[in-house]
Amino acid sequence: MRLLKRFIAVTAIASLALTGAACGDDGGDAAESGPVTLRYSWWGNADRAALMQKAIDLFQTQNPNIKITPSFQEYEAYWQKMATETAGNNAPDVFQMDFSYLREYSDRNALYDLKQQEGKALKLDDLLDGLKGAGQVKDGLYGVPVGANTWGYMYNPAVYAQAGIPEPKPGWTWNDYRATVAKITQATKGKVYGGGNYVGSYYNLELQLRQEGGLLYTEDGKIGFDKARLARFFNEGKALADAKAxxxxxxxxxxxPQHALELDLIAGExxxxxxxxxxxxxxxxxxxLGPVPSDNPGAQGQYLKPAMLLSVSKKTKHAEAAAKLISFMINDPEVGKIFGANRGLPATNAQRAAVQLEGPLATVAAYEEGLKEQLTKAPPAPPKGAGTLEQTFIRIAEELQYGRISVDEAVNQFFTEVEDTLES
Amino acid sequence: MTTITSNRRTDAGSVRPAGPRKQARRSGDGLAGYLFLSPWLIGILLLTLGPMVTSLYLSFTDYDLFNSPQWVGLDNYQRMFDDARWLKSVRVTALYVALAVPIKLACALAVAVLLNNERRGRAFYRAAFYGPSLIGASVSLAIVWKAMFSDDAVVDRLLRTVGIHTGGWAGNPDFSLLMLVLLAAWQLGAPMVIFLAGLKQVPKELYEAAEVDGAGRWRRFRSITLPMISPVIFFNLLLETINSFQVFTSAYIVGGPNGQPAGTTLFYTIYLFDRGFGDYRMGYASAMAWMLLAGVGLVTLFLFRTARGWVYYSGDKR
Structure with a gap:
């Protein structure tokens, strides 16, 4: 009996000690010369994961000393995980970054300044002109763009033809846009709507501000518009919604999560x-893809936005290897071929040349090529809290369209959140 | 005086020899006991109690996950009362609890009474009604539910055949909460099983006596069944109330972090989650969690108070 007891006690203690040992083994730290393991996280779905694995395999064959441990989540879950991992000092070495979170992380001292690797392990000279300097915050470089996109007008020409309305031409104004939306809805008797959630898009407001010479956020991270301007935007959008256009x-x-264009419910967006x-x-x-409306001929307001960046954790022990991986992901033509436009159109000339674009992708590339001369400088990285504000905007615009709040209430609610978010 | 002390000493002395041996055995037993408890003990210390204490501390700080927490005292608690969305989430949750709990319990009791009768295939019916509860917190269920309540889907069509035109409930602020209430009511398995057990306990003689006296079905239900199973009703009421305050999965699937449509499904837990993990305001989220605990505690206390008036325990002299 006593023997049995002792046996049980010993095994229990041993098993505890074992689990403890297994937990403690994690922090293993390889010397820079030996094999290095990098953790690499991104947001996306299974399709992207398959492509990513191909690219990683290629990288590992070329750099046998570096082993990559990948992981991925859906966009929203991804940011929840990144926040907790960063807080727990357990951020991955290399991870995908969004423009709206760049300041959030760099201001909080969570990112490695890639300037230290630029020109060495990290080659940036082949980036598209509009993307040079994207990922820069103050004097540091905290992210490198992988892909880029532009705000544009996507539409279904068949619906325009059916409604007997000419397709949009350069020089159309915001009044033209709203009138077109209403006309199409009327002509199709509401079977197809002229437009979608126009007032719920923060970037429509940004586009208008840029056309007027303003910005969504100023250089020093303040809000770039006042209550009157927001009220005008909300009023115009609400009028469309109220008229059921x-x-x-x-x-x-x-x-x-589907979009109205996918279901042929709207003519364009x-x-x-x-x-x-x-x-x-x-x-x-x-x-x-067509031109965006503008009240100010000659100022389209569009810019090349870094669709997705790669950042390195401040806590990484392998900054050089991490920079090498990023360099490979943005420059290698093979990687460009593997991904196509899965990450947005590639950010470097070499990868853009390598991608064989077909169908809709060719349209997008041609569109961006045609706009090249008109694209203006990308805005500074948005201040921390920008992600929250965008969510707030979407939420308030929704309540406005439901008729739950008035334009004044909507404007006030948004600015309360601005004060709360940008000053804390 | 001396005799007494010496007496005591001898007393103590006579006990002592046995003492250590007994204690050694006890502490040995204790050690083994604690070792066997250790998986649970470590769990509750590290995974429940530790985080709870931490969250209580964090609720008095400004903490954004990246920088170390800054002490702000009661600031987080005060801010809640100026926070329009917090107030809204309280209203949504209270309305949900007030609707979902009685409806679910009434349905569960009705089904339990029906299933209490001797009839063929009873086991099958019981399983069928219990089934939905087994897949209770599943994500897929909430997705299917949302699809059923969309434009032109099953529910919309059924309602139209009887002349009611509501459109899809999922996009309609007036109906979105009701949709979640129905989802809760449909999962009536757990309280139903408890009600069934309660119904079995009611002595048959009472019914027989009442029948002899000429009491009808309804009368028997009101005057015998309800009072006799009132402790079970109370138990279910408590459990369901506490559970309903914590609804999350289905609401998150249907309404997302903003409580769509138009914030009508912005439950307390959803807002808490969004503040903490969406906006990185962990201090505020922690304070919200403690307020929820206090709120649920108060409601429970209130229920216990009222219970004295309507819960009947057999053997109670009242």
Missing amino acids: TLPIEKGVQIK LGWDNFMARYAASTKAQLK
């Missing part, structure tokens, strides 16, 4: 042009 909000909410590929994959309609 745009897709009703209750419909838009129900079809999520302003959005990031790399979404063309996604929409085109699920609709039979031959979508086209």
Whole structure:
């Protein structure tokens, strides 16, 4: 009996000690000369993971000393995980970064300054002109763009033809846009709406501000517009919604996560042009990309936005290997071929040349090529809290379209959140 | 005086020899006991109690996950009362609890009464009604539910055949919460099983006596069944109330972090999660969690108070 007891006690202690040892083994630290293991995280789905694995395999064959441990999540879950991992001093060495979170992480001292590797392990000279300097915050370089996109007008020409309305031409104004939306809805008797959630898009407001010579956020991270300007935007959008010219909000909410263009519910919508590929994959309609409306001829307001960046954790022990991986991901033509436009159109000339674009992707590339001269400088990286503000904007615009709040209430609610978010 | 002390000493002395041996055995037993408990003990210390204490501390700080927490005292608690979305989330949650709990319990009791009768295939019906509870917190279920309540889907069509035109509930702020209430009511398995057990306990003689006296079905249900199973009703009421305050999965799938449509499904837990993991305001989120605990505690206390008036325990002299 006593023996049995002792035996049990000993095994229990031994098993505890074993689990403890297994936990403690994690922090193993390889010398820089020996094999190095890098953790690499990104957001995306299984399709992207398959492509990513191909690219990683290629990298590992070329750099037998570096082993990559990949992991991925969906976009929202990804940021929840990144936040907790960073807080727990356990961030991956290399991870995908979004423009709206760049300041959030760099201001909080969570990112490695890639300036130290630039020109050495990290080659940046082949980046597209519009993307040079993207990822820079103050004097440091905290992210390198992998892909880029532009705000554009995606539309279904068949619906325009059916409604007997000419397709949009350069020089059309915001009044033209709203009138067109209403006319199409009227002509199709509401079977197809002229436009979607126009007022719920933060970037439509940004585009208008840029056309007027303003910015969404100023260089020093303040909000770039006042209450009157926001009220004007909300009023114009609400008028469209009230006249039932745009897709009703209750419909838009129900079809999520699909987009109205995918379901042929609307004639056209302003959005990031790399979404063309996604929409085109699920609709039979031959979508086209057209000019954005502007009240100010000669100022289109569009810019090349880094769709996705790669950053390195401040806590990494292998900065050089991490920089090498990033350099490979943005420059290697083979990687460009593997991904196509999965990460947005490639950010370097070499990868753009390597990608054989077909169908909707060719349209997007041609569109960006045609705009090349008109694209203006990308805005400074948005201040921390920008992600929250964008969510707030979407939420408030939704309540506005439901008629739950007035324009004044909407404006005040947004600015309360601005004060709360940008000053804390 | 001396005798007494010496007496005591001898007493103590006579006990002592046995003492250590006994104690050694006890502490040996204790060690083994604690070792066997250790998986649970480590779990509760590291995974429950530790985080709880930490969260209590964090609720008095400004903590954004990246920088170390800054002490702000009661600031987080005060800010809640000026936070329109917090107030909204409280309203949404309270409305949900007030609707979902009675509806679910009424359905569960009705089904339990029906299933209490002797009839063929009873086991099958019980399993069928319990089934939905087994897949309770599943994500896929919430997705299917949302799809069923969309434009032109099953529910919309059924309602139209009887002349009611509501459109899809999922996109309609007036109906979105009701949709989640129905989802809760459909998963009535757990309280139903408890009600069934309670119904079995009611003495048959009472019914027989009442029948002899000419009491109808409804009368028997009201005057015998309800009072006799009131402790079970109370138990279910408590459990369901506490559970309903914590609804998350289905609400998150249907309404997302913003509580779509138009914030009508912005439950307390959803807002808490969004503040903590979406906006990185962990201090505020922790304070919200403790407020929820206090709120649920108060409601429970209130229920216990009222219980004195309507819960009947047999053997109670009242």
